[in-house]
Amino acid sequence: MTTIMHPRLAATLVSLAVAGSLLVAPVAFATDMGADVDYDLVFPVDGEHHFSDTFWAGRSHGFHVGQDIMADKMTPVVAAADGVVRLVNWTAEPHMNPSRCCTLVIRHDDGWESWYIHLDNDTTGTDDGKGWGIKRAITPGVRVVAGQHIAWVGDSGNAEGTAPHLHYELRNPDGVVVNAYSSLVVAGGNDVGSGPRDPLVGGSRVLKSGVDGADVRVLQNLLDGLGYDLGRIDGFFGSKTDAAVRRFQSSVGMTVDGLVGRETKTALSGLSRGSADSEVLLIGSRGDPVRELQRGLNDLGFDAGRADGVFGPITLRAVLEFQRANSLWVDGLVGPRTRAALLVK
């Protein structure tokens, strides 16, 4: 059911970074907290819900690490993958500590884990904290299969007084919380996100010599896509990356300082978007991907005109209608989200 290194990992990175070709080292990549992964999972909330990318969202206690999936109390929660229940209410003991209701940790067969937090702890129809929103059979050591009903959405723990939701964490075998957002979208979640995600421009930190991380890898991929020689794409901002950044800054007439702040990020991102092998389709794009897009839209009843492989005004109108109908960001750009929505339909 699940794999540690999913072949689509690289594809997701490409589309998120809006970059060209990629050479990713998935093992190293997956160890970064908040790294985007493409992990095969079953969407963990089985009922009406909505979510947007809340990883790194500001919270009173710092930054949010995980994804909040909003849903009514008592909406069924299902196992995201095959595995074994490791902790119930933070314990592997049989008594399961009812005062700490209700959380579940399930270890998948590949060593990754799903953490389900804020599960229901109320008697139905109340907020009394006396309920038990985990199925009785779900106890430490019990085997579950992907899609199996294990619990119910609630507002327990530090979510009391907030809108009920499932706080979902996907952890890699090192215990590092990765960003499950893309995987949840691919799994068919009702994503109502507020705009196309860009892990480089979206990140606020300034990248410079000596830093490493997922955002550096995105940067390297963008530079690589523009033809700069970086040697290895390893997520470390070393001398070659520094040299490439400086050459890039010089070529576009920016201050040459080797610092990748918002200005340089935006310039890089804009250029990559316009490059021939860009994953984002927009008005003016041509070729087979456009033809596929047009066929997909036509099949779904959004009139994209003749599937001629030219993204013109009729195709644009169809894309806008499709985005509106699917609660996507209505921008006429066919990036990862719109693509995912087209695929799941």
Ligand SMILES: [Zn+2]
């Ligand atoms: Zn949360």
